[in-house]
Amino acid sequence: MGKTLFEKVWDSHVVIDDGNKNTGDTNAPSLIYVDRHLVHEVTSPQAFASLKQSGRQVRHPELTIATTDHNVSTENRTLPIVDSVSKMQLETLTRNCKEFGITIYDINSPEQGIVHVIGPELGFTLPGTTIVCGDSHTSTHGAFGALAFGIGTSEVEHVLATQCIWMYKPKSFLIKIEGNPRKSHAITSKDIILKIIRKIGTDGGTGTVIEYRGDVISRLSMEQRMTICNMSIEGGARAGLIAPDETTFNYLKGRRYAPKETELEGLIEFWTANLKSDANAKFDRVETINVTDLAPQVTWGTNPSMVADITDSIPSPEEFAQGNENKRKLAVRALEYMNLEPGTPLTNLHVDRVFIGSCTNSRLEDLIEASLVVKGRKVSTKVRAMVVPGSQKVKSDAEKLGLDTVFKDSGFEWRESGCSMCLGMNPDILLPGERCASTSNRNFEGRQGAGGRTHLVSPIMAAACALEGHFVDVRDWL
Amino acid sequence: MIPLDMMNVDTDQIIPKQFLKLIQKSGYGDFLFYDRRFGHDGRPKKDFILNDPKFEKRQILLTRDNFGCGSSREHAVWALFDYGIRVVIASSFADIFYNNCFKRGLLPIYLSQSEIEYIFNLVHTDDVIAEISLDKQTISISGKKMNFNIDPTRKKMLLEGIDEIGFTLSLNDQILDYEKASRVVDYNKYLV
Ligand code: SF4
Numbered sequence: 001m002g003k004t005l006f007e008k009v010w011d012s013h014v015v016i017d018d019g020n021k022n023t024g025d026t027n028a029p030s031l032i033y034v035d036r037h038l039v040h041e042v043t044s045p046q047a048f049a050s051l052k053q054s055g056r057q058v059r060h061p062e063l064t065i066a067t068t069d070h071n072v073s074t075e076n077r078t079l080p081i082v083d084s085v086s087k088m089q090l091e092t093l094t095r096n097c098k099e100f101g102i103t104i105y106d107i108n109s110p111e112q113g114i115v116h117v118i119g120p121e122l123g124f125t126l127p128g129t130t131i132v133c134g135d136s137h138t139s140t141h142g143a144f145g146a147l148a149f150g151i152g153t154s155e156v157e158h159v160l161a162t163q164c165i166w167m168y169k170p171k172s173f174l175i176k177i178e179g180n181p182r183k184s185h186a187i188t189s190k191d192i193i194l195k196i197i198r199k200i201g202t203d204g205g206t207g208t209v210i211e212y213r214g215d216v217i218s219r220l221s222m223e224q225r226m227t228i229c230n231m232s233i234e235g236g237a238r239a240g241l242i243a244p245d246e247t248t249f250n251y252l253k254g255r256r257y258a259p260k261e262t263e264l265e266g267l268i269e270f271w272t273a274n275l276k277s278d279a280n281a282k283f284d285r286v287e288t289i290n291v292t293d294l295a296p297q298v299t300w301g302t303n304p305s306m307v308a309d310i311t312d313s314i315p316s317p318e319e320f321a322q323g324n325e326n327k328r329k330l331a332v333r334a335l336e337y338m339n340l341e342p343g344t345p346l347t348n349l350h351v352d353r354v355f356i357g358s359c360t361n362s363r364l365e366d367l368i369e370a371s372l373v374v375k376g377r378k379v380s381t382k383v384r385a386m387v388v389p390g391s392q393k394v395k396s397d398a399e400k401l402g403l404d405t406v407f408k409d410s411g412f413e414w415r416e417s418g419c420s421m422c423l424g425m426n427p428d429i430l431l432p433g434e435r436c437a438s439t440s441n442r443n444f445e446g447r448q449g450a451g452g453r454t455h456l457v458s459p460i461m462a463a464a465c466a467l468e469g470h471f472v473d474v475r476d477w478l
Numbered sequence: 479m480i481p482l483d484m485m486n487v488d489t490d491q492i493i494p495k496q497f498l499k500l501i502q503k504s505g506y507g508d509f510l511f512y513d514r515r516f517g518h519d520g521r522p523k524k525d526f527i528l529n530d531p532k533f534e535k536r537q538i539l540l541t542r543d544n545f546g547c548g549s550s551r552e553h554a555v556w557a558l559f560d561y562g563i564r565v566v567i568a569s570s571f572a573d574i575f576y577n578n579c580f581k582r583g584l585l586p587i588y589l590s591q592s593e594i595e596y597i598f599n600l601v602h603t604d605d606v607i608a609e610i611s612l613d614k615q616t617i618s619i620s621g622k623k624m625n626f627n628i629d630p631t632r633k634k635m636l637l638e639g640i641d642e643i644g645f646t647l648s649l650n651d652q653i654l655d656y657e658k659a660s661r662v663v664d665y666n667k668y669l670v
Binding site: 162303 | 542553629631643
């Protein structure tokens with residue numbers, strides 16, 4: 001029988017199969033080799049400290065790169081960091097990297113950025129590799145046909161010391177995306193992934209690696225594919241995968257860490273032949289979704305499965321729960337937290353803030369798309385809107401195109417790169433009760449600031465929302 | 479046993495981001511469920527279960543589907559552990575959280591929906607004592623005995639407190655063999 005793409009990448013990284021057979025475990029973990037490791041300041045200090053304490057080395061410092069992103073200020077970088085605890089965490093990472101010989105793109109680097117933005121940007125992310133990071137959105141890198149997943153801090157330490165990880169083999173889940181969205185320029189990959197999570201639920205992918213496939217996917221740029229894979233974790237999956245193709249290979253050319261010329265050609269040949277699911281491969285689960293009539297998606301609740309079409313109204317808890325009492329209770333609580341009444345049209349919802357950023361939607365293409373909506377128009381006087389580029393490179397590329405001027409002229413704040421208000425570890429936070437249209441990936445209670453109310457949308461939806469001061473159907477605009 | 483009657487409890491709630499700036503592994507207990515436990519004025523919220531004196535100093539947390547979803551932060555496990563929780567019983571767990579539990583010696587037990595419902599019904603009316611045997615993989619509550627599943631490897635890890643890194647390093651020959659001989663594509667070489 002054929003193999004899935006996931007199985008192929010998995011099998012080619014097994015160092016020890018069922019390593020703990022001696023315990024009589026029928027489903028024992030395997031020891032998996034890790035080709036690429038990304039590190040950031042928040043989930044690594046304890047790993048380095050413990051490594052030092054036990055007198056251990058980093059096995060392959062050259063296979064790891066680090067950046068500071070979660071905790072950094074997005075304001076003027078020449079100013080000193082005011083928060084002393086943040087400062088300490090940033091300095092700790094720099095010190096650890098120096099001590100262990102790991103390359104770091106820190107706050108002073110022109111290549112600093114959100115870990116999942118700079119990995120691909122630097123060509124560090126390659127098809128067919130295994131990639132880990134102490135961060136759940138590592139699934140982003142699956143857009144290249146890499147098996148990429150988030151790990152905890154203890155595992156970060158384990159990977160640093162051994163370049164391997166013990167892992168129970170996940171199941172495989174194929175999501176076929178059929179049809180072509182009408183008004184396709186107004187329907188983005190963010191809408192597709194929100195629709196998928198709406199369908200499968202936040203735990204629909206638990207224990208699986210999702211492969212996304214379909215004509216729509218093949219036509220997407222790498223940026224858009226990354227948005228889809230990025231949010232696989234919001235559907236509970238360990239990882240998301242898209243088979244690499246011409247688009248993928250073209251993206252790699254000329255990037256810092258990507259192999260060059262003949263070496264790359266050779267790899268492309270190998271990847272083309274090997275990195276796709278066989279026609280007769282069997283998936284543990286298959287779902288199909290049709291996107292022909294897909295409308296822009298907006299979340300109304302406090303998890304990424306609480307999603308509605310922009311043309312809809314806020315659902316009642318009963319409607320959402322479909323007879324599941326626990327889900328009903330969850331929706332009641334979500335509506336209370338979000339301060340929403342069932343039956344209110346989504347387009348009636350006013351927002352206080354707009355955030356365009358995060359590893360889901362802060363790449364150059366996202367900013368270009370959003371700028372097209374914004375150009376020549378003004379942000380509503382009731383809204384505070386900001387753009388936080390995913391990396392310094394995205395920022396400077398965007399500035400070369402004059403996007404900073406477009407955004408600033410219309411009333412957006414134009415910031416330095418980082419995670420920013422995706423999780424609000426730095427001063428970029430929502431105040432209690434503030435409502436925000438956000439291009440990030442999590443609308444959990446308090447995620448963007450205690451008491452803050454988050455609605456997840458695509459960059460163009462966020463942009464249009466900033467101008468009007470409430471949600472609008474961006475299809476009417478484009 | 480603390481009944482936290484909610485599904486989809488995410489790690490952002492278990493330990494909010496403002497406490498992720500620390501660089502040590504302990505001292506997170508006071509921050510467990512911080513924004514749920516305390517109001518904007520820093521006062522305990524009366525309606526949150528952890529503030530109910532009836533459930534003080536309990537070691538078991540009972541909850542529902544998909545516990546620990548969202549962020550990979552192991553701080554969530556550290557916070558539960560530091561607070562004094564030793565066992566979390568739920569109908570299902572998010573993958574990364576489930577994995578993280580074992581690194582700190584926290585036992586995650588998943589039971590069927592009906593078993594979870596049964597225990598919730600008991601706890602809602604009374605403070606219950608549960609007897610848990612990891613060795614036998616059983617929970618006894620008010621005379622009812624339930625079995626739970628756990629992989630032998632993970633069970634061994636909890637019972638014996640294995641140094642996982644030390645164990646993997648002892649397999650160095652096999653890692654070397656992979657690096658030098660058996661891998662199909664050597665992706666390391668592009669980074670040296
Ligand atoms: S942008 Fe948000 S989701 Fe992405 S790595 Fe940063 S905090 Fe995590």
